[in-house]
Amino acid sequence: MKKKILAIDIGGSKMLAGIVEMSRDGNTEEGAGWKSMILSAAGESLPAEMTEEKILEKIRTLAASAAAQIAGTASEKETLQEIDAVGVTIPGLADERVWIYAPFSGIQNFPIAEALEQEFGRPVFIENDVNACAIAEGLLGACRGVRDFIWLTISNGIGGGVVLDGRIYRGAKGFSGEFGHLCVAEDGELCGCGKRGCLEAECAGPGISRFYARLTGEKIPASEIAERAEAGEPAALETFRREGKVLGRALANAANILNPARIILGGGVARAWDLFYPTLEETFRKDIFRRANEDVLIERTALGYEAALLGAAVLPIAD
Ligand SMILES: [Zn+2]
Structure with missing residues (x-):
């Protein structure tokens, strides 16, 4: 099984976006056999003043430049259409759909999953950044x-x-x-x-x-x-x-x-x-x-x- 994921990490002072291929072969135990390959990555620092609109704008730009790195002869848009899903990590508190609270800006109750589903037309998954690292360590790292x-x-x-x-x-x-x-x-x-x-x-x-x-x-x-x-x-x-x-x-x-x-x-x-x-x-x-x-x-x-x-x-x- 193979999936192409648009991965977005919203940090306190910078944002990263990348296209990551996640794959696993069928014979391994549940959850134990995932492998990852980062196909492209782009990053930029974030201004101190962040609004919902500025965050969406930055995600759009970085996703396009991550896509451009691997697009070959295809367009960025076509490359982004090959994505299966979007994963987003946020600083602060999130439930499954909504960025509830950010420690560094006025952002509160931002329905970011819905906004990005409209943008990319793919399912969007969000999680607090440190929890996401823990999940990754469990699937790919030292805690399999x-x-x-x-x-x-x-x-x-x-x-x-x-x-x-x-x-x-x-x-x-x-x-x-x-x-x-x-x-x-x-x-x-x-x-x-x-x-x-x-x-x-x-x-x-x-x-x-x-x-x-x-x-x-x-x-x-x-x-x-x-x-x-x-x-x-x-x-x-x-x-x-x-x-x-x-x-x-x-x-x-x-x-x-x-x-x-x-x-x-x-x-x-x-x-x-x-x-x-x-x-x-x-x-x-x-x-x-x-x-x-x-x-x-x-x-x-x-x-x-x-x-x-x-x-x-x-x-x-x-x-
Ligand atoms: Zn304290």
């Missing part, structure tokens, strides 16, 4: 056949997706898995949510910068601190040791509640894995309820930098 796992993205913010018994766990109001707002430091850094000491405020990219600035007086991006740590600079190394420690304790608390088989980390900060993983592992092992959680594996995403686009691509094939 794993029924219970946590997916955590650590970049400019921290978001989580929880898969329990093979399905995304959503919670009473759809906001389950908000690991970014676990309280990890009393009177700590101010978080965007209004609280102090949230995991996101302490351990996402800006939190890493703030901690390093407290040690050195110098404010530089987390990616640069990682480079300095790799070069052996003591303050940078200390910053990532502390990152691992705080993350390790938060993940141990999460594991003690949920008893997952695996915890998967993705997002830009996860690229500095070798710098923070040793203290993360050490703190995690110390803080878990051992009898329940000593087999929990903590791993990097197997989807690499393409996790976001693959998250959108799997939505039409996930049940």
Whole structure:
């Protein structure tokens, strides 16, 4: 079975669109045999002020340029007509049809699935971006056949997706898995949510910068601190040791509640894995309820930098 999916990832500051071929052979177990191939991809940054109309306009443009990359002698329009379905990931909260809430703009209750079905004439599937990454990890990545796992993205913010018994766990109001707002430091850094000491405020990219600035007086991006740590600079190394420690304790608390088989980390900060993983592992092992959680594996995403686009691509094939 083969399907061509138009995958759209709407991020907080940029949008990606790509055409992804999803295929599976008939002999494999249910859900275990999907493969993906990204045929084309196009991306652009998004303006700070976003409206429903601007988002639709950007999707139109990026879908056309993703189609143009593989069109050959056909037109973009003909290429888009070969699409079987559209998958869209959004920041914030979505139900099956409607983008209910966006954290960074005034968008609320935007019936985006309907608007895109009119645009492309194909079924449209939408999902929160981190939940979509978790679904993709389960179908294509490190969690094939794993029924219970946590997916955590650590970049400019921290978001989580929880898969329990093979399905995304959503919670009473759809906001389950908000690991970014676990309280990890009393009177700590101010978080965007209004609280102090949230995991996101302490351990996402800006939190890493703030901690390093407290040690050195110098404010530089987390990616640069990682480079300095790799070069052996003591303050940078200390910053990532502390990152691992705080993350390790938060993940141990999460594991003690949920008893997952695996915890998967993705997002830009996860690229500095070798710098923070040793203290993360050490703190995690110390803080878990051992009898329940000593087999929990903590791993990097197997989807690499393409996790976001693959998250959108799997939505039409996930049940
Ligand atoms: Zn918070």
